[in-house]
Amino acid sequence: MSGLLIILAAFFLPLFPASLVFNRLAAGTTNPFARLALFIVWPQIGVALILWGDLAPAGTVLATWATLSAIFYAFRMLTVREVGRWAAMLASSAWPLVWLFVMQGPSGSDLIAFTLAMTVAPVLMLLVRDALARRLEAAYTGLRGGLARDLPRLSGVIAVVTLAAMALPLFPGFFALLAVLSGATLGVAIGILLTWLLWSWAGARLLQGTIFGPRSGPIADDxxxxxxxxxxxxxxxxxxxxxxxxxxAV
Structure with missing residues (x-):
């Protein structure tokens, strides 16, 4: 029974290739409120399954699977230009880290808090996506550069949300990474740090393709x-x- 629950939870705290289900749903959901609900509720279902079944998954195979899933989607973020898909890739990279935290035997409240911390940045990035789509008719990086001069308030929001996605200090992702790193083995810690580095690289590319670059001229209301x-x-x-x-917690 516990093995079946772990497999089921792997769809909601997605491990590749089970993560394809979430990404297909995220890509096919067009209503902004439904998309937000999907991002918020989906991982918490996985947490609920773990807490309900009182699961204590462990083992090198699962730790390696979760770490490689996180790294894989962090790499995918470097190739994605649509901000909504970028947010889905970030979520698919962040949520596997929940499994690594589960292996450390946290309390139920800490597990829920950790999952929420890993969900904040993808949800905020969805709001950025919708703001860009309403003003530019599309939410692609590189479509319109130099927004810092034309839409300064929107650019400021994009910058702050991207810093949160990069899990820089003071943002929830930073504290969550510290929490999981504090109990990780050397190999897992290296994988987490590589994932963190890739998030920062992808975030820098997103900023370069939106708020920096040549000025596009007045194109929409801020x-x-x-x-x-x-x-x-x-x-x-x-x-x-x-x-x-x-x-x-730490």
């Missing part, structure tokens, strides 16, 4: 000030939550 302040407030809440969780 983000409203109210929306910009809302995002700023969310960032403050994320940082505070990460600091509080780290104080109790």
């Amino acid at each position: 983000l409203p000030r109210s929306t910009t302040w809302l995002v700023a407030g969310l960032v403050v809440v994320m940082v505070a939550a990460g600091l509080i969780w780290t104080g109790g």
Whole structure:
């Protein structure tokens, strides 16, 4: 029974090739609210299965599978230009790390918090995708460069969200990576650090293809000030939550 639950959970905390199911659903979901719900609920179903079955998966095979899945999708992020797919690749790279955290025997609340920390950046990137699509009719990197001068508020949001996707200090992903690295073996730790490096590389490429580069000229209205302040407030809440969780979990 436990083996069956682990296989089922591998679809919701996706390990390749089971991750193809999530990516197909993410690509085929056009409603923004349904897409957000998919990203938020999908990994928590996997967590619920683990907690319900009181699973304690372990072993070199599963650790290697999770690590390689994370690295594979981190590499895929370097080749994807559509921001929605980029967010799905990021989620598919981040969620396998939940398995590595499960192997350390965390409490249920810490496991839920870790999964949410790994979900924040992909969800925020979906919001960036929708903002770009509404203004540029498409959300591709390299389609319109130099947004920093034409749409400064949107560019600021893109920059902050991308830094969160790169798991830089003070963002939830950073605290989550510290938590899983603290109990990882040497081989797993190297795989996590490689994944982290690839996230940073992919994030830098995304920034280069959007807010930097030659100026495109006035093309659309910028983000409203109210929306910009809302995002700023969310960032403050994320940082505070990460600091509080780290104080109790690491």
